[in-house]
Amino acid sequence: xxxxxxxxxxxxxxxxxxxxxxxxxxxxxxxxxxxxxxxxxxxxxxxxxxxxxxxxxxxxxxxxxxxxxxxxxxxxxxxxxxxxxxxxxxxxxxxxxxxxxxxxxxxxxxxxxxxxxxxxxxxxxxxxxxxxxxxxxxxxxxxxxxxxxxxxxxxxxxxxxxxxxxxxxxxxxxxxxxxxxxxxxxxxxxxxxxxxxxxxxxxxxxxxxxxxxxxxxxxxxxxxxxxxxxxxxxxxxxxxxxx
Numbered sequence: 001x002x003x004x005x006x007x008x009x010x011x012x013x014x015x016x017x018x019x020x021x022x023x024x025x026x027x028x029x030x031x032x033x034x035x036x037x038x039x040x041x042x043x044x045x046x047x048x049x050x051x052x053x054x055x056x057x058x059x060x061x062x063x064x065x066x067x068x069x070x071x072x073x074x075x076x077x078x079x080x081x082x083x084x085x086x087x088x089x090x091x092x093x094x095x096x097x098x099x100x101x102x103x104x105x106x107x108x109x110x111x112x113x114x115x116x117x118x119x120x121x122x123x124x125x126x127x128x129x130x131x132x133x134x135x136x137x138x139x140x141x142x143x144x145x146x147x148x149x150x151x152x153x154x155x156x157x158x159x160x161x162x163x164x165x166x167x168x169x170x171x172x173x174x175x176x177x178x179x180x181x182x183x184x185x186x187x188x189x190x191x192x193x194x195x196x197x198x199x200x201x202x203x204x205x206x207x208x209x210x211x212x213x214x215x216x217x218x219x220x221x222x223x224x225x226x227x228x229x230x231x232x233x234x235x236x237x238x239x240x241x242x243x
Contacts, residue, residue, distance in 0.1 A: 002030055003039045003136040004061065014063045015053075016040060023059035026052060043135065043143035045069060069141050072099040072241035075189045077162065079104045079155055080229055081196030082111040085126070087226045092127040094230045096134035096144045099237050103131075104158075105149040110198025120148040152204060159191070159211040167193040167208050168232050169200055172217040177232075180214065181239040190236055194229045 004026065010017045018026065026032045034054040040061050041047040047067040053060050078095060082088070082105050095103055105124075107114060115123045128146050135143055150158070159165045164187055166177065193200070193213060200208075209215060218231060237243045 001037065001039050002026070002032065003041065003139060005132055005136055006040050006042045006061075008042055008044065011042065011063075015060055016050075016063060017058065017060040026059060027054070039067065039139070041067075041135070041139075041141050043132075043141075045071065045142045047139075047141045067141070070139055071142050072101075072237055072243075073188065074237065074240040075101045076233060076236055076241070077102040077104060077191040078229060078233055079106050079150070079158075079165075079191060079193045081106050081108040081194060081200070081225065082113050082115060082149060083196050083225050084113050085123070087197075089127050089130050091226050091229050092131045092144070092146060093134045095233055096131045096140065097138045098230070098233050098243070099140070099241060100144055100233050101142075102145045102147065104147045104155075106155050106193075107149055107151050108196050109152070109201045109204055111196040112198065113196075115149050117148070124148070152207070155193070156207050156211040159193075159208065159213050162191040163187045163189045165191040165193065165211075165213045166216050166232070166236070167200070167205070167213040168218050168228055169195070169205060169215050170217075170222050171205075172215040175214070175216055177216055177235050177239060180216070185240070187240055190240060192232050192236060194225060194232060197225050 004022050006016045032052050036052045038050055038052050040050050048063040049065045050061040050063045053062055078100055124146055131144050131146060
């Protein structure tokens with residue numbers, strides 16, 4: 001079933017007008033016609049089964065039966081040390097598919113790539129677009145938020161706002177995620193911190209622990225930053241979520 005992302009302002013009762021890009025994709029790429037069955041979501045938690053309607057230049061969807069939410073029962077925020085563009089795009093795509101609620105890039109000591117505040121909108125345009133395409137592909141009902149980058153002190157301030165924040169570090173040894181789950185399976189607002197290509201420095205690790213983050217291991221093997229982000233998120237959502 002083909003899926004389309006709607007803007008809230010384009011929904012009028014039981015009818016939604018498609019944006020130019022979505023309409024072009026429906027007619028020119030997918031070769032859909034008036035009367036074809038489709039699905040639609042507003043990225044805010046609502047989704048519908050519907051019927052495509054083509055009336056001259058206006059292309060829209062008659063919204064029929066609402067569809068159940070596909071969102072995980074736990075809010076998961078991933079604080080990701082800034083990585084090179086193509087890696088951030090992969091992370092944005094896969095974390096959307098897995099069910100992560102929020103991706104927050106962080107300027108860290110060993111980040112190869114840096115994004116100045118003035119350049120954030122332009123630099124994150126492609127990862128955000130990829131995340132929207134992934135939302136339609138996997139059938140999520142809510143968009144994964146990709147925020148502007150944080151500096152490291154701001155990250156430390158946010159750590160304590162979650163019920164639990166895990167920091168996955170190659171030098172952590174004994175404690176695994178399953179150990180925490182067995183002690184506290186009722187969490188519904190979780191976060192994790194993943195370092196950039198060069199990893200998390202000792203100084204940063206000390207600051208995160210002081211802020212309340214829990215250091216964990218992902219095993220004996222050293223994972224690439226993008227692999228660690230995907231693996232850690234999948235493990236968290238497998239334990240507390242619905243994977």
